[in-house]
Each structure stands twice: as structure tokens, then as C-alpha cells.
Amino acid sequence: MCGIAGVVFKDGKLHHVGDSLTKMLDALQHRGPDSAGFAIYGGLGLMEDEYLLNIEVKEKSGLLEQVKDTVNTATNIKSEEIIPSVENYIIYRCKVSLKSFSQLKPLIMDIDRINDVIVLNGSHSFEMIKDVGLVKDIAARYDTHSKQGTHGIGHTRFSTESIVDRYHAHPFQSYIIPDITVVHNGQITNYWKLRDPLERKGHIFETTNDTECIVHYIADKLKEGYKLEEALEQSVIDMDGPFSYIIGTPNGVGIAKDQLGLRPGVLAENDEVFAIASEEVALREVMDTHDIDQISPGEVRAYTI
16 A cells, blocks of 8 residues: 655755654555655755765674775775664664765675675665654654755555565665655556666666666656656656656655556645645645645656755
8 A cells, every 4th residue: 555755845945854754654654554764855965975875784793894894995984873773683874985976886786795784775965764664663763853854755665565674665766867766656567568678778676676666767767868747757658557656856856646546646735845645644744735636647746946
């Protein structure tokens, strides 16, 4: 079933986006108890050459030191943080400096070769937070209420395919261009038909989850020069199955809904905020919802700042 949400503060200034998304996702908790996640844009304040890595590391003697050694082989660790998680794992966060974005994915692949270690994400303009469990527990673990940004997207997951763990929690990310994320409710039934040409172009798929295919598809269109809304419109034509999904970019968010309208999506907007979600109950957490727009079958909406 899953619940999806997105919010944009139109003035482009820092707001408590983490708090807004946490409240929206908690209101959608009934749509998915397995995991939850956030992509919060605009609040990291990194230098142009800096990136933040989130790495899941099993609590095993010497393993974290091996991860640090691998990172330090490519670049110096500028800062680090350890977040206790669940099931005998920690989340190791480190800030690194790279000469170019093209070095990010190779570094992630080197780290992923270590047994019992997986990189959950690497980013420059957004903070990724995702874990197993309920929204309120994840919010407390990562202090999401305090996270500031300009906009963001979020997800509560009810798993209908693939395993339940941190890596398969949404949002998903593509490294074809910087900092494109997606949260998704539904199913892409022509997944393999879409995936094959993307892999031929060099997209690296890490899972067989159809949500990952969406983020690669949109990243590919944006790389080709499509505007966000144009990419969303083309996706509705090319993708089969029941779906609604929200894309996050460094400049805004967008939503697309399948042509039969088989998955829900609603929108509310005022002078300050643009918000989208699976249900109206989530929108009420961030604004007065006298005027709600139902996303129509096959419709897309986008807002960029």
C-alpha cells in the first residue's frame, strides 16, 4: 500500500522540513509499518566538493576501522558520526571531499565490497534518512524533527516485493546525475522492459525493486535535457501498472500518477507551501486544507524553487 509525501517551502529558505515530513508520514503510518524514509534537501550546507555518506556497518570487531581505511584510501574523512540503529548494526556517517561527482559511485562500490557493510546513500544537496520500523521510532533515532531544509520527500513502506531492510526502504537514489530521489506507491509491471535500455546506457542497478527503476528513468531523462515536468509526463506514457510516485531534485519535487488512477495522490498549495501526499490527512499536518486537488489519472504536477 505505502504512503508517500512531499513538501516545498516556496521562499527557498530553511524551514523545519524534517518536522513537516515526520508529521506527514506519521499521519500515513497506517499505509505501511515496515520502514520509513526521508530525503531532506537544502539543509546540509556542504562545500561544493563535499559529500555525505551513510553507511550501514555490522557491529563486529575491526569492521568500522576497515570501512574508514577504505574511505581514507580515496579521500580524507572530514567529519564523522555514529548513529545506533537496530539488529546489531550502526549507521556510520562521514563527510568526505571529492574532486568531482563522478568519483562518488566508485567510492561507494569500493565500500560495498566489504562484507557486512552497505552504503545506504551518498549525497551533496540532501540528507537521506531511512530505516526499518515505525515513523516515530525512526524520527527519535535520527532526530528528524530538527532537520532543516527547503523541501523534501518521504515514505512509509508496506512491502509487497523484495526484503524489508534499510537498503530497500525508500527513498531510492540514482547516481547518474546528482541527488535525484524517489518514493513510490504501487507497481511498475513493465520493469524489465524499462530497465534493459537504462543498463545499456550505464545505469547500475543494485536491486530488483521496481522503485529503483523509476529513479533511474527520471535521472536519465533529466540528463538528456528534459525539464522535471516533461520527464514525469513521459514516464506516465512509458510506465505500466498501478503507481503514484514523488521525485525529489535539488530544486524541487514532482508527482506522477498512472493513467488509470489506481494509486492515490492529493495536493494542496498556498502562498508559502506546496505539499503532496497519498491522503489528505497528511496535508493537514502542514497547512489549512480547505482546497484539496485530487491528482487525476495520468496527471503530473511539479514545483521547483
